[in-house]
Amino acid sequence: MKPKWWNKGKTHLCKRDKVMRKLLSVYKGHLTTRNNFFYSLTRSIISQQISVSAADSVFSKFEKKCKGKINPKIVSRLTITDLRKCGLSRMKALGIKSLAEKILDKSFNPKLIKKMSDEEAINYLSTLRQIGRWSSEMVLIFFYNRPNIWPVQDIGLLRAISNNYKKKYLPPKSFVNKLQKKFSPYCTLAVMALWYSVDNEPVQY
Numbered sequence: 001m002k003p004k005w006w007n008k009g010k011t012h013l014c015k016r017d018k019v020m021r022k023l024l025s026v027y028k029g030h031l032t033t034r035n036n037f038f039y040s041l042t043r044s045i046i047s048q049q050i051s052v053s054a055a056d057s058v059f060s061k062f063e064k065k066c067k068g069k070i071n072p073k074i075v076s077r078l079t080i081t082d083l084r085k086c087g088l089s090r091m092k093a094l095g096i097k098s099l100a101e102k103i104l105d106k107s108f109n110p111k112l113i114k115k116m117s118d119e120e121a122i123n124y125l126s127t128l129r130q131i132g133r134w135s136s137e138m139v140l141i142f143f144y145n146r147p148n149i150w151p152v153q154d155i156g157l158l159r160a161i162s163n164n165y166k167k168k169y170l171p172p173k174s175f176v177n178k179l180q181k182k183f184s185p186y187c188t189l190a191v192m193a194l195w196y197s198v199d200n201e202p203v204q205y
Contacts, residue, residue: 001032002030002031002032003031003145003147005147005186006030006031006189008186009147009186009188009189010024010189012185012186013183013186013189013190013193016182016183017179017182017183019164019165020183020190020193023164023193023194023196023197024189024193026196026197027192027193027196027197029192029196031141031142031145031188031189031192032145033142033143033144033145034142034143036070036071036143037103037110037139037143038070038071038072038075038099038100038103039070039071040138040139040142040143041099041125041128041131041135041139041143042062042070042075042096042099043055043059043138044131044134044135044138044139044142045092045095045096045099045130045131045135046058046059046062046088046092046096047059047138048092048130048134048135052156052199057087058086058087058088061085061086061087062083062086062088065078065082065083065085065086066078072099072100072101072103072104073100073104075096075097075099075100076097076100076101076104078097080093080094080097083096083097091130092130094129094130095128095129095130095131096130098128098129098130099128099129099130099131102128108127108128112124113125113144114144118140118146118148118149121136121140121144121146122136122137122140125139133151133153134151134153134154137149137151137154138151141188141191141192145188146188147185147186147187147188147189148184148185148186148187148188149187149188149191150180150183150184150187150188150190150191151191152173152176152180154191156194156195156198156199157191157194157195158170158171158176159198160194160195160197160198161175161176161179161194163197163198164194164197165179
């Protein structure tokens with residue numbers, strides 16, 4: 001089920017920007033949460049700094065290693081070697097193991113994030129090993145369905161901005177910031193449409 005703000009976001013973006021109006025006429029995807037925080041965050045760790053196809057391949061092996069049940073208990077029983085065999089770097093494997101342990105011992109509580117602002121949530125998530133701003137933003141988009149996330153470190157987003165707005169790559173920071181102001185408070189929807197324009201398939205973590 002798509003977020004309550006989705007249709008309002010479409011109306012807002014179509015009024016504000018002709019490029020976005022064109023992209024949204026093509027993009028028919030929508031945003032749904034998997035209702036599995038651990039799944040979303042492990043997927044974002046795996047996807048760091050690699051292509052979408054490479055991430056899909058590694059994640060498929062990881063899911064198989066977990067016998068289709070990606071949760072902290074299952075992952076806590078896997079060794080770093082098990083995770084490395086899926087194609088994970090040592091740092092990513094350590095990050096996923098650490099995440100499993102912190103959720104199991106309740107030293108990290110995902111439920112607290114619901115009451116936090118976007119920046120507070122990013123700061124809280126960034127206390128986890130191997131989790132920086134980009135991974136935190138992916139979780140806010142795909143698990144919490146926050147409406148106004150604008151991940152300026154995302155290569156796919158920057159490439160899509162360059163392609164659609166006829167800018168050099170990398171697009172000027174000032175222009176990226178200008179788009180953020182124009183698209184707020186529905187940057188997340190703009191990001192989804194821009195991603196789709198590059199890969200022609202809905203992104204889901």
